[in-house]
Amino acid sequence: MLQWAQRRVQAAYERLLRREISGAPTHVAVIQDGNRRYASKQGGDAPDGHRAGAQTTEQVLHWCQEMGVEELTLYTFSTENFERPDHENEALFDLLERKLYEFGDDDRVHDGEVCIRVIGDRDALPERVREAIDYAERRTEHYDSFTLNVALAYGGRNELLNAARDVASAVEAGELDPEDIDVSAIEDRIYDCPVRDVDLIIRTGGDERTSNFLPWHANGNEAAVFFCTPYWPEFSKIDFLRGIRTYESRExxxxxxxxxxxxxxxxxxxxxxxxxxxxxxxxxxxxxxxxxxxxxxxxxxxxxxxxxxxx
Structure with a gap:
C-alpha cells in the first residue's frame, strides 16, 4: 500500500514538473557519478553498479528525445579513471564493448536516427573497445536527428592543451596567421565533428563540481548546472525534469x-x-x-x- 501511494505521489509530481517546463535545452551533458557507491550500498561490487548505471543511461536517452533535447554527452570514463584497480576497469571495458555493439544494432537507435560518437583519447582504450566504438559510429554516422556523445578516456584540460598545441604547430609551419586565431580555430581542433555548446550539466552522486568536463563548450557558454544526490543508477525522471527546470530558471x-x-x-x-x-x-x-x-x-x-x- 505504501509503495502504491509513493508511486502515485511521484507520478503527480512528475506531471507537475512537466507542466512547469515550457521547453528544453539543446545540449545536455551528464556526469554519471555514483555507480560504485550504489553497488557498495547494495552489497555488490563495482561492475554491478556500472551495469545498473547502463540501464539508467538508456532511460535518459529516451527522456532526452521525449523532451526535445538534440544532443546528449555522457561522461563515462575519465583519464583519471585509469588509476582505478585493473579488475574494475577491465569489467567496465567489457560492459562498454558490449553496450556499444548493442547500441550499433539497436532498433530504437536506428528508429530515432541517433548518431553515436565517442570523444576523448580513444587510443588509450583497449583495442576491443576501439573496435566497438568504430562499429557503433560507422552504423550511425549518417543520422542527424539526435547526437549521443560518449566521453571515454576523456579529460577537458588535455583536450584544450592538444588544441593549443595544434594551433601553435600550424602557426610555426606558416599554415595559420596569429591574427587569424579565433574561436573556430580552436573548435576545429578539438573534435573532428562539431559539438554544440552545452546548455545544462547534470551531476549525480552528491558532489558539486564539474570535474574538468567539457570546459570549452560548457564554461564558455555559461551552462546551467544541476547537482543532485541520487547515485547514477537511482537517477529518476523527476531528477531529470528538475534539471531541465534549473536550466529554464537560469535562462x-x-x-x-x-x-x-x-x-x-x-x-x-x-x-x-x-x-x-x-x-x-x-x-x-x-x-x-x-x-x-x-x-x-x-x-x-x-x-x-x-x-x-x-x-
Whole structure:
C-alpha cells in the first residue's frame, strides 16, 4: 500500500514538473557519478553498479528525445579513471564493448536516427573497445536527428592543451596567421565533428563540481548546472525534469540580466551604441521590469542618417 501511494505521489509530481517546463535545452551533458557507491550500498561490487548505471543511461536517452533535447554527452570514463584497480576497469571495458555493439544494432537507435560518437583519447582504450566504438559510429554516422556523445578516456584540460598545441604547430609551419586565431580555430581542433555548446550539466552522486568536463563548450557558454544526490543508477525522471527546470530558471535569469544591462546602457550612454541597445531591448522586451520601457526612457526613433537622440 505504501509503495502504491509513493508511486502515485511521484507520478503527480512528475506531471507537475512537466507542466512547469515550457521547453528544453539543446545540449545536455551528464556526469554519471555514483555507480560504485550504489553497488557498495547494495552489497555488490563495482561492475554491478556500472551495469545498473547502463540501464539508467538508456532511460535518459529516451527522456532526452521525449523532451526535445538534440544532443546528449555522457561522461563515462575519465583519464583519471585509469588509476582505478585493473579488475574494475577491465569489467567496465567489457560492459562498454558490449553496450556499444548493442547500441550499433539497436532498433530504437536506428528508429530515432541517433548518431553515436565517442570523444576523448580513444587510443588509450583497449583495442576491443576501439573496435566497438568504430562499429557503433560507422552504423550511425549518417543520422542527424539526435547526437549521443560518449566521453571515454576523456579529460577537458588535455583536450584544450592538444588544441593549443595544434594551433601553435600550424602557426610555426606558416599554415595559420596569429591574427587569424579565433574561436573556430580552436573548435576545429578539438573534435573532428562539431559539438554544440552545452546548455545544462547534470551531476549525480552528491558532489558539486564539474570535474574538468567539457570546459570549452560548457564554461564558455555559461551552462546551467544541476547537482543532485541520487547515485547514477537511482537517477529518476523527476531528477531529470528538475534539471531541465534549473536550466529554464537560469535562462530566464540570464535574459532578465541582459535586458537590464541594455536599459542601463540606454540610460548611461544615450546615443552611443543606442541601436544595439534597442535591438537587445526588443529581443527581451518580455523580461523588462514593468516600470521600464523604451518609450518611458524618451528614446526617439533613429533618423535617416543613422543618428539617434534622447530627449
Amino acid at each position: 530566464e535569469s540570464w535574459r532578465r540580466a541582459k535586458a537590464n544591462r541594455a536599459l542601463a546602457l540606454v540610460r548611461e550612454l544615450g546615443g552611443v551604441e543606442l541601436e544595439e541597445a534597442r535591438s537587445v531591448i526588443d529581443r527581451f522586451r518580455g523580461n523588462l521590469p514593468e516600470e521600464s520601457s523604451v518609450e518611458e526612457l524618451g528614446i526617439e526613433e533613429l533618423d535617416v542618417d543613422g543618428e539617434s537622440s534622447v530627449e
